[in-house]
Amino acid sequence: MKAIVAAELDPTFRDELAEKMKSLDFANCLACGACTAGCAFSDLHPDNDPRKMLRKVILGMREEILSDPFIWYCTMCERCTVECPMCVNIAAxxxxxxxxxxxxxxxxxxxxxxxxxxxxxxMDVQPDEYMETLEWLQEELQAELGDPDYRIPVDVEGADFLFGFNAREVKYYPNELQNILKIFYAAGANYTLSSQKWDATNLALFSGKDEDFWKITEPMLQEVVRLKAKELVVTECGHAFRSVRWGYRTFWKGPQFPIRSILEVLDEWIQQGRIKLDPTKNPEPVTLHDPCNLVRKEGVVEPQRRVLKAAVMDFREMFPNGRWNYCCGAGGGALAMPEYTEQRLIKGKRKVDQLLATGAKIVAIPCHNCMDQFNDLNKHYKLGMKMEHICSIVERALIIPEKEPKA
Incomplete structure (x- = not known):
């Protein structure tokens, strides 16, 4: 970095940023370097040092910070914030x-x-495409379950929960949505899907434009109210879950209701005995990735572990794990920035080393965004591992109760 010239500093930049954030969150920085030490990626490629970025902000180096590649390299995983003694949220x-x-x-x-x-x-799925996909899934499940009366509930008022999911589960992975609906069937769940707003994802969480963010997330919350659902349950997608929870806490002024991850619901159902699993259906060693948005930012740490321990024979932890686990390298919208693919794969090597150390054959990945990164890492580093969502693992172990004959 070139020499810092005091006359070129702009102290108003710091004040402008604080106003936009509605706080002086970053003003407490001690310049101690704990953030850089805590970042799993600070030493992997240039311009990836959170301490340097924050010092530029605090000194008022407007032009330097606005041209700093760090702003887009950062995966916004908050691993640095975990280590910060002053709790400065560099991701924010x-x-x-x-x-x-x-x-x-x-x-x-x-x-x-x-x-x-x-x-x-x-995914720009049109309404007719969405409904046709649900009709097709309904037919598939009728045949698979041996229940011609099975129906996928859509726009049913007063359900226990509205289920919000990821558009990928309609566009590219309908088999995974089928697995989830099969689990709901086994649990006898009282739920509904929406015909109007069903995609809980929101990439404006990463672009940083709050006006765009709220245009996308508010309709999802409004659907809970319209359909009089008791709560909103979100699929295995870290940033979708983070989006609706953060949007709810930050902007929502309507009626109050819980928002839970599907993993929390599965954990509850297993403990209640509403779904029964046969772990012998999953004999291979399984390890678990902790998505930053789900775990570090939203605090869902133990439910997925209890679910996996009930569904598989051999569960193995990565280290570090939980709140201290490493980002996979694709956070902060990195997958939507192909010009940074090289940096993304370099970051992913940290996760690859974690995976190999477990000796696992299957990686449970409760996040669609992370799943795309893991599939790329699997191919790039020739790991030969199987990448699966937790619901797919649970579905494989699922014991479907026998349907009682009609009187």
Whole structure:
């Protein structure tokens, strides 16, 4: 970095950023370097040092910070914040700079945001395509379950929960949605899907533009109210879960209701005996990835572990894990920025080393965003491992109760 010239510093930048964030969260920085030590990626490629970025902000180096590659390299995983003695949230600072001071947006990040605002989902699935997919899944499940009366509930008022999911589960992975609905069937769940707003994902969480963010997430929360559901349950997608929970806490002014991850619901059902599993159906060693948005940011740590221990014969932890686990390298919208693919795969090597140390054959990944990264890492580093969502593992172990004959 070039010499710092006091006359070129702009102290108003810090005040502007604080106003945008509605706090002076970053003003407590001690410049101790704990954030850089805690970042799993700070030594992997240039311009990836959170301490340097934050010092530029605090000193008022406006031009330097607005051209700093760190703003887009950062995965916003909050691993640095875990280590910060002053709890400075560098991910929040990064997001605020992205959304309020940068006019560019790498790759197709903003395009996905715009498409979601326009169509209601990030995969631009049209309403007729969505309903046709549900009809097809209904027919498949009728045959698989041997229950011609089975129906997928849509727009049913007063259900115990509205289920919000990821558009990928409709566009590319309907078999995974089928697995989830099969679990709901086995549990006798009283739930509904929405015909109007069903995609809980929101890439504006990463672009940093709050106006865009709320245009996408508010309709999901409004559907809970419209359908009079008791709570919102979100699929295995870390950033979708984070989006609705953060949006609810930050912007929502309507009626209050719980928002839970499907993993919390599965854990509850297993403990209640509502679903029964045969772990011998999953004999291979399984390890678990902790998505940053689900675990570190939203605090869902133990439910997925209890679920896996009930569903598999050999569960193995990565170390570190839980709140201290490493980001997979694809956070912060990195998958939507193909110009940074090299950096993303370099970051992923930290996760690869964790995986190999477990000796596991299957990696349980409760996040669609992370899943795409793990599939890329599996191919790039020739791991030969199987990457699965937890619901798919549970479905394989699921014991379907015999349907009582009609009187």
């Amino acid at each position: 600072v990064t997001r605020a700079i992205r959304g309020n001071f940068r006019t560019d947006s790498p790759g197709f990040l903003q395009k996905v945001v715009d498409d979601t605002i326009r169509s209601g989902n990030q």
